[in-house]
Amino acid sequence: MSALSVRQVRFRFLLLHGLRWLPSGLTIPVMILLMQERGLSLSQIGLVSVAQGVVVLALELPTGGLADVLGRRPVLVTAWLLGLISLLVFAVADSFALFFLVWALQGVFRALDSGPLESWYVDATLAADPEAAYEPGLGYAGTVVGVAISAGALLSGGLIALGPIGPVSALTVPVLVAAALQVVAIGALLMLLREVRPARGGGALRASIVEAPRMIVQAVGLLRRSRVLLALVAVELFWGFGMVTFESLLPVRLSEVVGDADRAAALLGPASSAAWLASAAGAALTPLLMRWPGAAPGAALLRIAQGVTVVGMGFLAGPVGVLVAYLACYTVHGASNPLHVGLLHRQVDGPYRTSVISLNSLMGQPGFALGAVLLTALADFSSVGTAMLVGAVVLAVAAPLYLPAWLAGRRTAAEAGAAATAGPTPAAPDPTAQLPGSPADVRSSAGDGAPVAGSAG
Numbered sequence: 001m002s003a004l005s006v007r008q009v010r011f012r013f014l015l016l017h018g019l020r021w022l023p024s025g026l027t028i029p030v031m032i033l034l035m036q037e038r039g040l041s042l043s044q045i046g047l048v049s050v051a052q053g054v055v056v057l058a059l060e061l062p063t064g065g066l067a068d069v070l071g072r073r074p075v076l077v078t079a080w081l082l083g084l085i086s087l088l089v090f091a092v093a094d095s096f097a098l099f100f101l102v103w104a105l106q107g108v109f110r111a112l113d114s115g116p117l118e119s120w121y122v123d124a125t126l127a128a129d130p131e132a133a134y135e136p137g138l139g140y141a142g143t144v145v146g147v148a149i150s151a152g153a154l155l156s157g158g159l160i161a162l163g164p165i166g167p168v169s170a171l172t173v174p175v176l177v178a179a180a181l182q183v184v185a186i187g188a189l190l191m192l193l194r195e196v197r198p199a200r201g202g203g204a205l206r207a208s209i210v211e212a213p214r215m216i217v218q219a220v221g222l223l224r225r226s227r228v229l230l231a232l233v234a235v236e237l238f239w240g241f242g243m244v245t246f247e248s249l250l251p252v253r254l255s256e257v258v259g260d261a262d263r264a265a266a267l268l269g270p271a272s273s274a275a276w277l278a279s280a281a282g283a284a285l286t287p288l289l290m291r292w293p294g295a296a297p298g299a300a301l302l303r304i305a306q307g308v309t310v311v312g313m314g315f316l317a318g319p320v321g322v323l324v325a326y327l328a329c330y331t332v333h334g335a336s337n338p339l340h341v342g343l344l345h346r347q348v349d350g351p352y353r354t355s356v357i358s359l360n361s362l363m364g365q366p367g368f369a370l371g372a373v374l375l376t377a378l379a380d381f382s383s384v385g386t387a388m389l390v391g392a393v394v395l396a397v398a399a400p401l402y403l404p405a406w407l408a409g410r411r412t413a414a415e416a417g418a419a420a421t422a423g424p425t426p427a428a429p430d431p432t433a434q435l436p437g438s439p440a441d442v443r444s445s446a447g448d449g450a451p452v453a454g455s456a457g
Contacts, residue, residue, distance in 0.1 A: 025152015146280025157269015
């Protein structure tokens with residue numbers, strides 16, 4: 001079987017990326033409102049949400065190391081199966097304990113799912129062409145995610161508008177449809193994503209589990225050696241906290257403004273669809289933002305802009321004002337994520353790529369868990385608007401953490417200009433160059449586990 005081209009790698013990556021997020025599009029508009037419908041208060045919803053953060057905190061690094069050692073495909077298959085189980089439990093959950101289980105399963109799913117597909121894409125692209133630029137593909141992935149979630153949200157709103165189906169409530173129907181689409185996504189993953197891994201024999205799983213901690217230690221070591229990487233990973237802590245505002249509080253805010261939960265859910269379906277299309281449009285700006293103002297300053301400015309949009313969601317009057325701010329928030333969200341991820345990938349080499357992506361995601365989980373507890377409690381005891389204001393401030397204060405990456409880029413550009421003026425000279429160290437996982441490591445080849453023949457993603 002011949003190796004895939006860069007174009008083929010990108011196509012499979014984007015297709016699987018879209019299938020992965022389509023079920024999420026159906027559940028995002030209804031998740032919080034469905035838990036409220038079944039008797040949970042906002043504070044209880046915040047507490048059950050913590051289950052996901054705690055589980056991801058415990059498993060993010062081990063699963064990232066496992067994906068780097070055992071292979072991206074088996075880890076992704078396991079993750080997507082657990083995602084299916086969590087949707088089925090969510091469809092019937094009617095108590096705090098069952099919703100806690102749903103979020104715990106979602107935590108395992110997200111820990112396993114965090115990074116392998118993206119890492120496969122980067123490594124497979126470089127295996128096809130070591131000089132290929134993978135940032136545009138990451139930007140296109142953001143666009144695909146936006147379109148997929150938009151389509152799912154639009155379908156969700158339509159299903160809710162049709163009303164209940166027999167004993168199944170209107171808010172439950174999108175969850176069942178999401179479960180069916182998850183089955184389709186798993187089938188596509190099994191057919192499309194293939195990777196060539198070194199033969200490891202019958203003890204592959206046991207050997208991989210033993211080797212994973214070493215991969216984790218090496219990945220954490222990158223943070224000690226790179227101030228740029230450390231600052232980029234720290235951004236995720238603030239980002240995770242602030243995301244509670246537009247992932248969890250916005251449906252409550254809209255319900256508050258409209259005055260009816262079912263009407264708000266029906267309205268949130270098309271609104272979420274439009275928001276994710278706005279996110280897709282924001283992600284499509286990645287090449288332009290890379291040219292001006294540049295990845296690091298652009299990401300910093302977008303963090304501040306997103307905080308401003310969250311303030312708008314919390315304080316603008318009427319559903320139109322809230323939804324306009326919501327659309328602006330997701331446009332910024334879509335534009336900022338590819339810039340952040342691209343900066344992150346430039347700091348790490350292939351063998352530890354998933355582990356470092358897991359480190360980045362890991363920082364977001366305690367941030368989200370803390371935000372889920374504090375902001376929902378604040379919303380209960382004060383107001384949703386006040387909680388959104390606090391989340392907006394936390395989002396904006398992450399902007400200075402992009403400063404090390406910006407300064408490193410300016411330093412590299414200055415050194416390159418000086419070298420060009422002076423003529424051939426010994427190359428100075430590049431502070432933004434990809435850091436090897438250990439002093440002897442170099443970029444992985446196909447034999448290091450970069451998928452080649454028949455690979456997909």
